[in-house]
Amino acid sequence: MLDATDAALVAALQRDGRVSFQELAVQTGISREAARARVTRLLERREVRVVGIVAPDxxxxxxxxxxxxxxxxxxxxxxxxxxxxxxxxxxxxxxxxxxxxxxxxxxxxxxxxxxxxxxxxxxxxxxxxxxxxxxxxxxxxxxxGPEVPPRSSAAAPPDDRDRALLALLQRDGRMSYTDLAERVGLSQAATRARVLRLIESRAVHVTGLVAxxxxxxxxxxxxxxxxxxxxxxxxxxxxxxxxxxxxxxxxxxxxxxxxxxxxxxxxxxxxxxxxxxxxxxxxxxxxxxxxxxxxxxxxxxxx
Incomplete structure (x- = not known):
């Protein structure tokens, strides 16, 4: 059973699986290092898995x-x-x-x-x-969900690089931009821009799946x-x-x-x-x- 701080971290990861350790620290009132250590432990114990859920369309x-x-x-x-x-x-x-x-x-x-x-x-x-x-x-x-507008039909379809990023995020939603960039053959800046576009267009929702x-x-x-x-x-x-x-x-x-x-x-x-x-x-x-x-x-x- 999670303690109050771990529960708060898990709730934050469910809202945004790629939230930074600094932001997690701010939200939970602990240090950045403590946030990193606690999230790492949660992931290693499989108490939470952070994955990308890709829109059906x-x-x-x-x-x-x-x-x-x-x-x-x-x-x-x-x-x-x-x-x-x-x-x-x-x-x-x-x-x-x-x-x-x-x-x-x-x-x-x-x-x-x-x-x-x-x-x-x-x-x-x-x-x-x-x-x-x-x-x-x-x-x-x-x-x-009722509070979330549907994905726009005008959203651009993903290209091969987008699909490669989506595949990686499905398995590890917190993979670093450096590692993602290396895997898909783009610069870190270009990779970050693509991932943010995919998230903002609701092509993918990165969230925590909790045991x-x-x-x-x-x-x-x-x-x-x-x-x-x-x-x-x-x-x-x-x-x-x-x-x-x-x-x-x-x-x-x-x-x-x-x-x-x-x-x-x-x-x-x-x-x-x-x-x-x-x-x-x-x-x-x-x-x-x-x-x-x-x-x-x-x-x-x-x-």
Missing amino acids: VLGLGALAHVSVEVAGDSAVVARALAGRDAVMFLSRTAGRRQLVADMRARDAAALDGELTAIRAVPGVRGIEVFRCVELVKDAYSSA SAAVGVREAAGIGLGVDGAAAPVARAAAALEGVNFVMTGHGRFDLVCGVDAPDRGRLLDTLERLRALRGVVRSESWVHLEIAKEDYAQISPV
Whole structure:
């Protein structure tokens, strides 16, 4: 469990994964050297990982789905097989109607259909249920959310050097400009300018992925909601609730799917109850995450 200073450092890294040690020192009231030492320790212990989350349109990934998987036999065996697929970003073994749930991204609907067909063919998979995303309202690990404007469609597409930088940032969001410049063959000044442009245009959001136990998050769940009327207002209200870290609307058995985390089961139950009580919600189904089998948002091959 993090102490108050480490927790403040982690919160700052979640807001801006490339924040300087000097700025971290100012924000937390400690010396620059102490900030550096504490962040280094957090990274070495894997209590936090700083990575770049690349916008889906930059990656050319236009199809997102939440998939529930029914398994015959040992769900761990099937989870290992599914975790090996690049399209699977998040995978969890759960307690609920289905043994596994996965979040997937693909280039387009046809590519997503191909991925779903491949999952159906995995030994041990008895069947799948697919929730196709219409709008990603809130994403726990990107700048997506009700308060953040969408990425401009006029933003210039990344060139080869940009993509090389994005690939490196996906693996290590705090890689120095000197190291980045050496890897992509540019000057440090040119590299810095490109990275800042990619961040400011929201092509990438550099953030801290925090180990749940390190911040006291010991319970996590998902919930699907059916609504009477438009889903968008309910989704916005859900995204504003404390403890809700993921919201998307779409088509399938639900009208929206949410992710929830909490420091204990009582707080988790409270958040689930508040979601069920939202105006317009007429039905719900929840599942508890027992083991996160995969959480990997790197979608560009490293250079």
